[in-house]
Amino acid sequence: MSKKLQANGLWESSRMMLPQHKERIIEHRSRDNIRTKPSLHEDEIEIMSLNLRMSLSYTIEADIEVFNEFGNRTVKGIVASVSNSGKRIKLETDTGYEFFNFDDLVSVRLNEGGDTFETDT
Template sequence: MSKKLEANGLWELSRMMLPQHKERIIQHRTQIHYQVRPIIHEDEWEIIAQNIDMSLNYTLQSTIEVFNEAGNRYIHGIVTTVSTYGKKIKIEIDNGFEWVDLDQLVAVKLEEGGVHGETDF
């Protein structure tokens, strides 16, 4: 019987790798897999705007999901300022505040109110 037909012989005997293939494999192994920014529907933008407004006006604690290529991050705090000119919101967190671009928002959810986390406004 031929060695090609035993175990992994077919693969082992016909190996060939170009330098470009090897370079691409090394690049793929070392590369961090980045996410693509999601496209947010107009209805979702309305919900985000309403939750920002409620957090601002009623000083409600909210969770803000901010897009990041390596993985979204979450900020827990209260919206204190909305800058329409700079397209940013200022969030008061435990150790100060943070400015977040409106373009980087993925979701804004209120943490207080209601039986299941909904607000009664």
């Protein structure tokens, strides 16, 4: 007798995957890599604000680490402006200008000569 007719063989031999199933599996696997933003201490937020103001006032290059769900991104540049509410930062990079929300920042490090002032999480 063939294996299809024994036990659960009829169902096991007729498996198929619909495109919707495949999309759902891919979506589920991509969610495994999603991270949450770390909560920052008030002192770290104050140091980041100070470093941003120093970069703006003294045109010091800063390394800004921006949160992303799949991996943080570090951008080098000089702070060109900060919005009145302090929630939006304009950074001048080698390729042009980039805008960031202050809430998305993880750390800000200043590069002044050989010394590096930094905030770590």
